[in-house]
Amino acid sequence: MEGFFSTYGAAIVQMALAGVLALSLYLPLMAGQLSLASPGFYAVGGYVAALLSTQVFTGYPNGSYPIPLIALEMIVAGVISAIFAILIGIPSLRLRGIYLALATIAFVEILRVFALNQPWLGGAVGIYNIPQPFFSATRVEYLLLALPLLLGATLFVARLERSRIGRAFIALREDELAASAMGIRPTYYKVLAFTIGAILAGMAGALNAHILNTWNARQGTFDLAILILAYVLVGGSRTFLGPVIGGAFLVALPEIILREVAGTPGLNPVIATFLRDGRLILFGVLIAVSVFFFPYGLITPNLFKRRKKSAEPSVETATAAPKVSRGEL
Amino acid sequence: MSEAIVLEVRHITRRFGGLYAVDNVSFAVQRGEIFGLIGPNGAGKTTLFNVITGMTPPTHGELFYEGINITNKRPHEIAMLGVARTFQNIRLFGTLTALENVMIARHIHTKSGVLEGVLGLPPAPQEERAVRQRAMELLELVGLAEAAEMQARNFSYGDQRRLEIARALALEPKLLLLDEPAAGMNQNEKSALSAFIRSIREQFNLTIVLIEHYVPLVMGLCDRIAVLNFGQLIALGAPEAVQNDPAVIEAYLGE
Numbered sequence: 339m340e341g342f343f344s345t346y347g348a349a350i351v352q353m354a355l356a357g358v359l360a361l362s363l364y365l366p367l368m369a370g371q372l373s374l375a376s377p378g379f380y381a382v383g384g385y386v387a388a389l390l391s392t393q394v395f396t397g398y399p400n401g402s403y404p405i406p407l408i409a410l411e412m413i414v415a416g417v418i419s420a421i422f423a424i425l426i427g428i429p430s431l432r433l434r435g436i437y438l439a440l441a442t443i444a445f446v447e448i449l450r451v452f453a454l455n456q457p458w459l460g461g462a463v464g465i466y467n468i469p470q471p472f473f474s475a476t477r478v479e480y481l482l483l484a485l486p487l488l489l490g491a492t493l494f495v496a497r498l499e500r501s502r503i504g505r506a507f508i509a510l511r512e513d514e515l516a517a518s519a520m521g522i523r524p525t526y527y528k529v530l531a532f533t534i535g536a537i538l539a540g541m542a543g544a545l546n547a548h549i550l551n552t553w554n555a556r557q558g559t560f561d562l563a564i565l566i567l568a569y570v571l572v573g574g575s576r577t578f579l580g581p582v583i584g585g586a587f588l589v590a591l592p593e594i595i596l597r598e599v600a601g602t603p604g605l606n607p608v609i610a611t612f613l614r615d616g617r618l619i620l621f622g623v624l625i626a627v628s629v630f631f632f633p634y635g636l637i638t639p640n641l642f643k644r645r646k647k648s649a650e651p652s653v654e655t656a657t658a659a660p661k662v663s664r665g666e667l
Numbered sequence: 668m669s670e671a672i673v674l675e676v677r678h679i680t681r682r683f684g685g686l687y688a689v690d691n692v693s694f695a696v697q698r699g700e701i702f703g704l705i706g707p708n709g710a711g712k713t714t715l716f717n718v719i720t721g722m723t724p725p726t727h728g729e730l731f732y733e734g735i736n737i738t739n740k741r742p743h744e745i746a747m748l749g750v751a752r753t754f755q756n757i758r759l760f761g762t763l764t765a766l767e768n769v770m771i772a773r774h775i776h777t778k779s780g781v782l783e784g785v786l787g788l789p790p791a792p793q794e795e796r797a798v799r800q801r802a803m804e805l806l807e808l809v810g811l812a813e814a815a816e817m818q819a820r821n822f823s824y825g826d827q828r829r830l831e832i833a834r835a836l837a838l839e840p841k842l843l844l845l846d847e848p849a850a851g852m853n854q855n856e857k858s859a860l861s862a863f864i865r866s867i868r869e870q871f872n873l874t875i876v877l878i879e880h881y882v883p884l885v886m887g888l889c890d891r892i893a894v895l896n897f898g899q900l901i902a903l904g905a906p907e908a909v910q911n912d913p914a915v916i917e918a919y920l921g922e
């Protein structure tokens with residue numbers, strides 16, 4: 339067990355963070371909005387943590403940086419991301435479909451170039467020597483922070499999905515015009531979903547700044563947006579479980595599973611080499627295949643309903659039943 | 668403005684390019700009446716509904732609901748004032764269950780925010796129970812209670828129309844706009860629907876504006892009828908008077 343964690347601890351932490359980032363993209367998608375802005379908020383969160391821990395909360399010897407301070411940084415990162423999200427969301431969420439996606443990519447790119455050129459953000463080098471709370475080479479201890487963040491985010495979204503606000507989001511996704519005819523204010527709820535997603539991304543960035551020990555303009559770029567999108571599309575875009583499992587699975591796939599399989603003794607060396615070096619190709623194929631065959635991802639709400647359904651009357655009898663009472667209408 | 672008038676349409680025009688979909692139409696709907704809106708295909712009936720509900724801005728003219736100028740209001744604002752509608756080309760939340768469809772329409776009558784909902788703090792749990800119960804009652808009213816957990820898109824055409832009515836009623840509207848509610852129903856269903864519309868008017872104190880092609884239904888049900896043709900109002904009055912109006916006969920025969 340110890341060997342497992344020392345080998346895979348860091349990967350498991352990244353699986354958890356991927357789940358949180360996937361949820362941050364899933365939230366606006368719940369309200370029907372394809373936003374690729376998550377890496378931008380993730381970058382903002384990372385810089386917030388990097389600045390606070392290297393310039394404000396100084397004086398702690400490396401290896402003993404207090405965990406509550408990291409939690410506080412995550413909260414500050416969430417608040418600042420939320421402010422950014424509201425400012426950006428109000429104008430850009432009036433755009434639809436691909437135009438919104440493009441606007442959010444532009445936001446991510448502007449942030450990157452901005453960070454690159456700001457001396458107070460460390461320019462191209464970024465901010466380094468971000469203090470660590472643990473003496474550890476494997477960083478598996480970061481699970482103590484990453485898992486609660488993932489768990490909290492997952493429970494939050496799971497509960498939200500079944501609440502009044504979550505239903506308003508979903509109504510907008512299903513049919514914006516019909517939702518507005520039901521008194522649901524489209525812009526308000528789109529900005530709200532976008533903002534909650536931004537908070538999650540900002541918190542993930544703050545945590546990862548400590549894990550990586552350094553933060554710079556290469557964190558939270560367009561590439562990451564595509565990865566996060568893949569987590570959601572492969573995992574599932576119609577239930578909170580989809581992004582969480584998609585994120586964990588797609589991070590684990592190259593990091594753990596393929597490496598493990600490639601190391602099987604007696605495996606044909608050509609296959610082993612391909613599994614090791616060609617894993618990103620496999621990864622890409624997997625995304626393409628799953629999006630093609632499972633438009634709502636691998637995890638769908640019906641997975642949990644099917645069993646119940648078979649016990650219920652079939653579609654025909656269920657509609658036939660009310661017809662009997664139709665005369666009373 | 669008189670208390671008796673619920674909706675006033677004043678010189679409403681809506682142009683699409685060179686096409687006058689609605690052309691200088693004026694009328695007033697009285698409180699409690701069932702007001703029919705008829706006319707040949709493409710006459711502008713649905714466009715007029717879209718204008719009234721804020722979904723299509725008018726090119727000219729003004730709209731008053733309960734004495735309030737709603738001409739430039741957004742759809743959700745108009746819904747919040749008490750105007751609900753159904754859609755000719757059914758717009759249910761297809762992948763959601765019937766129950767969820769109706770629950771969503773309780774939005775304006777509940778107020779739990781994000782934290783109340785997520786943490787289960789008051790008033791969220793009570794609201795949730797009440798919303799569910801109210802939604803079930805409305806499904807029962809339209810005869811769909813047994814199918815509450817079924818996905819809306821799996822319903823038959825007629826049942827989808829009934830579900831849209833239940834969803835609209837969940838808003839507790841004062842003015843209900845029905846766009847071809849009988850389309851796709853058989854003869855028996857149509858006459859049942861007629862009785863149903865009358866009964867919900869009584870039960871919920873509604874004023875109803877109804878678009879319908881099926882003339883017997885309109886004639887038997889409506890207190891007054893307005894006839895549109897090529898966007899223009901060509902007749903307005905009691906069913907018998909409209910039925911015998913030469914301009915109306917001309918519009919229908921000329922099709």
Ligand SMILES: Nc1ncnc2c1ncn2[C@@H]1O[C@H](COP(=O)(O)OP(=O)(O)OP(=O)(O)O)[C@@H](O)[C@H]1O
Pocket residue numbers: 683686688706707708709710711712713714715755
């Ligand atoms: N968004 C739009 N853009 C352009 N033209 C439109 C638009 N909506 C409606 N029209 C046109 O306006 C006219 C009126 O259409 P509308 O749907 O209001 O008619 P209707 O009376 O409801 O007809 P039906 O009985 O077939 O439902 C039609 O000629 C239609 O093609």
Ligand SMILES: [Mg+2]
Pocket residue numbers: 712713714755
């Ligand atoms: Mg129409």
